[in-house]
Amino acid sequence: MTPRSLILAVESSCDETAIAVVEDGSRILANVVASQVAMHAASGGIVPEVAARAHLRWIVPVFDEAWAAAGATWDDISAVAVTEGPGLAGSLLVGINFAKTLAYVHGKPLVPINHLEGHLYAAWLADETREVAEPIFPLVALIVSGGHTFLVEMRDHLQYRLLGETVDDAAGEAFDKVGRLLGLPYPGGPAIMAAAAEATRHDVVFPRAWLGDTFDFSFSGLKTAARRTIATETDGHGTAIGESALTADRVAELADGFQESVVDVLVTKALRAARQIGAKSVVLGGGVAANRVLRDRLAAGARGAGIPLVVPRPALCTDNGAMIGAAGARRWAAGSRAGLDLDARPSLPLARR
Ligand SMILES: Nc1ncnc2c1ncn2[C@@H]1O[C@H](COP(=O)(O)OP(=O)(O)OP(=O)(O)O)[C@@H](O)[C@H]1O
Ligand SMILES: [Mg+2]
Numbered sequence: 102m103t104p105r106s107l108i109l110a111v112e113s114s115c116d117e118t119a120i121a122v123v124e125d126g127s128r129i130l131a132n133v134v135a136s137q138v139a140m141h142a143a144s145g146g147i148v149p150e151v152a153a154r155a156h157l158r159w160i161v162p163v164f165d166e167a168w169a170a171a172g173a174t175w176d177d178i179s180a181v182a183v184t185e186g187p188g189l190a191g192s193l194l195v196g197i198n199f200a201k202t203l204a205y206v207h208g209k210p211l212v213p214i215n216h217l218e219g220h221l222y223a224a225w226l227a228d229e230t231r232e233v234a235e236p237i238f239p240l241v242a243l244i245v246s247g248g249h250t251f252l253v254e255m256r257d258h259l260q261y262r263l264l265g266e267t268v269d270d271a272a273g274e275a276f277d278k279v280g281r282l283l284g285l286p287y288p289g290g291p292a293i294m295a296a297a298a299e300a301t302r303h304d305v306v307f308p309r310a311w312l313g314d315t316f317d318f319s320f321s322g323l324k325t326a327a328r329r330t331i332a333t334e335t336d337g338h339g340t341a342i343g344e345s346a347l348t349a350d351r352v353a354e355l356a357d358g359f360q361e362s363v364v365d366v367l368v369t370k371a372l373r374a375a376r377q378i379g380a381k382s383v384v385l386g387g388g389v390a391a392n393r394v395l396r397d398r399l400a401a402g403a404r405g406a407g408i409p410l411v412v413p414r415p416a417l418c419t420d421n422g423a424m425i426g427a428a429g430a431r432r433w434a435a436g437s438r439a440g441l442d443l444d445a446r447p448s449l450p451l452a453r454r
Contacts, residue, residue, distance in 0.1 A: 110423070115248075137155045219424040252374050
């Protein structure tokens with residue numbers, strides 16, 4: 102059990118301005134997320150300078166809404182937790198400075214949080230619909246997001262051993278890039294999932310990069326294969342017709358083939374890792390964990406192996422403040438503190454081998 106705590110959590114590492122109040126690292130009292138997705142869709146991706154300015158614009162209204170929803174007083178709050186990295190420096194600094202101000206004005210400890218630890222600890226947020234109340238150690242966690250793809254072993258809270266990671270692109274990055282190649286809207290992940298669900302044929306097969314029996318991942322070859330296939334799609338007469346001429350049916354089939362390739366590798370490696378370390382649960386997190394096919398496939402495999410899968414509901418897989426509050430409660434209880442000189446750490450890692 103975590104000591105009783107109310108954590109005010111701030112997340113601004115990428116393109117979501119998010120503030121939450123979380124009780125005991127699991128119960129969500131408020132969780133407000135202002136997404137910049139629609140704004141970045143126009144440019145087809147995130148422009149860091151634009152993202153930082155949007156955080157500045159939204160952080161006070163997001164706080165006001167979260168604070169009103171939580172119904173807490175400052176006497177109830179144990180600490181202010183904030184994402185210190187990894188992420189975009191300019192974006193991180195907005196949240197960090199906002200959190201510092203709150204901590205200073207209200208005399209609360211400031212707890213720095215690794216964004217990836219947040220994605221992982223989303224699995225501890227209360228959800229009465231799942232098989233087990235919370236993850237059981239030892240566990241294997243697969244974190245798949247826009248910037249990261251890795252497998253870690255946890256034998257206790259806040260202790261990580263890296264089993265494997267991507268050697269090139271993150272899974273989410275591959276979804277976003279291939280989505281663009283298919284002419285789908287940004288971000289590519291949800292768009293590919295929606296397109297693939299419409300596929301009536303499943304005969305597009307893209308390569309899988311197994312990288313031997315390691316737990317590492319590689320998605321750049323898959324991206325290149327998808328690019329090549331899309332570029333050489335023909336009109337039946339051997340003439341390249343390009344992405345703009347792909348029919349909706351063909352886009353669906355290609356999206357399905359791509360998604361299958363990513364999911365197959367992720368699920369196979371996660372389950373092999375779980376068996377190898379004798380895991381008592383498997384945790385799935387990060388934005389790509391919002392993918393229904395990945396969730397269902399890993400759940401089925403884990404069930405077959407007799408290991409419960411713990412995966413947050415989709416809205417808690419993509420960036421949010423509640424996950425930072427969940428990790429924040431653990432870090433606060435463990436004594437992690439930052440001074441008012443806390444700086445952004447854009448490349449902060451989570452774990453070592
Ligand atoms: N349903 C989905 N299927 C596949 N991918 C998805 C889905 N929903 C979101 N994603 C992908 O998740 C990624 C966003 O996840 P997240 O918000 O965790 O990333 P991030 O915070 O930008 O990166 P990181 O957490 O590595 O710093 C995007 O690449 C997006 O395409
Ligand atoms: Mg993220």
